[in-house]
Amino acid sequence: MSDRPNNQPNIVLIVGEDIGRIAGCYGDDYVRTPNLDRLAARGCRYDEAYSTYPVCAPSRSTMVTGQYPMKLGTHQMRSTLLHPPRLFTHELRDAGYHVSWPTKLDFNFEPTSGWRDDDEPWVDRLRTNAMPDRPWFAYVNLAITHESSMWPDVGEYAHREGLEHWDPNRPRPPRVTDPDGVPVPSYLPDTPVVRGDIARHADNIAELDRQVGQILDALDVSGQAGNTVVVFLADHGRGLPREKRWPYTAGIHMPLLVSWPGVIEPGSVSDRLVSWVDLAPTFCSIAGAAIPAHYDGSAFLGAAEAPPREHVFAARDRMDESFDLVRVVRDRRFHYVRNFFPQIPYCQRNVYMENMPTMQELRRLNAAGELHGSAAIFMSAAKPAEELYDVRTDPECVHNLADDPDHADVRARMAAELERFLASIDDLGAYPERDLVAKGLVADRIEEFRARLAPLPPEYQRGYPMAVLDPADLPPF
Known part of the structure; x- marks a missing residue:
């Protein structure tokens, strides 16, 4: 161990993909x-x-830049920001940290130079106490819970769609979870197909957990556990309809576990509102690095810890070839959704999403007239312009209170808060993507995604036969 100051702890960041807030704890x-x-x-x-x-x-992109995507220009899924900002890891390196980042980037841009020291796996180095003799930040992405790992073991869906990353020979976790014992949310049909997807995801989480255990064990044997902050979180919800890609509770309410020996009380629980836009300033705060003034978030730990926030904000924009514009504000009790294009149905065709058996099950049951109750909401031909949910009584966000007179004041208050926020960042989602291309903000990938547009079979179509890539594709209403 070096004689470096204890006010610069090591930092381990573990990110799980497509998990949702699902864990025994x-x-x-x-x-x-x-x-x-x-x-x-x-x-x-x-x-x-x-x-x-x-x-x-x-x-x-939020995690690494400390800025909202719709302010920065990284809001469209699979876009490319041409002039990206510095990452928080630049600030850590300036403060003396060694940054190891060997796995997934996926920021909607290529980072500028000097953002990391190496891209080599580090767990074995940690286990053998071969990490740098100065403060270090080590990142790992655990991909086993990714949406594609919920698809059936036979890669027929991926092969049909030509998804280039699919490897049908990759090891799969054993099927252990009993589908009969998994909870099915009310917005999905309770069928063997859906239960099978949820059980498969639970088995994938068990494998992710095993990998987390390897990291914790390596830290324990390294002798550095006492001076290392460990952070675990997920990027977004699991790859099921109305979860991944949708900013309801299941899509954005995530796990966050943080250990910091001597600073954080073991076994503690916090109800502080935290947004992923707060991660970059928090890592800077923990490391004693300068927090850039242009960051949108604020530190929730460390020397620069700020007062708790009152609201968090979220959004949905183009998802690959499917355009939409949705903005969300949430406080401790209410979840407000503004659908700027309510005439676009929830369930536009999306090549990736169509591979999920649960999505296929939704379409099949709806076409047969066998989808009812909350599970039928996602298959509506249009969306309400506003949605309001009391998450204390309705955490699944299925009982819309936006038109309830008893909640009119809440709706107005949340709508005003959202408008204030969007005005403060000059929301780039309000501009057509072609305008952002013309301004030199993002690369022109429009035709790349337009080429993916294809109609669903007639019996599955809701609202429009094809996905909408651009507001200009919409007929007047």
């Missing part, structure tokens, strides 16, 4: 997560932590 007794539970017991479990987007690249 969050009360989910159908999943096997002894190591996530171990991390929670060592530190703090945050119960009110939120991603800014329910899909990976915009969410991850």
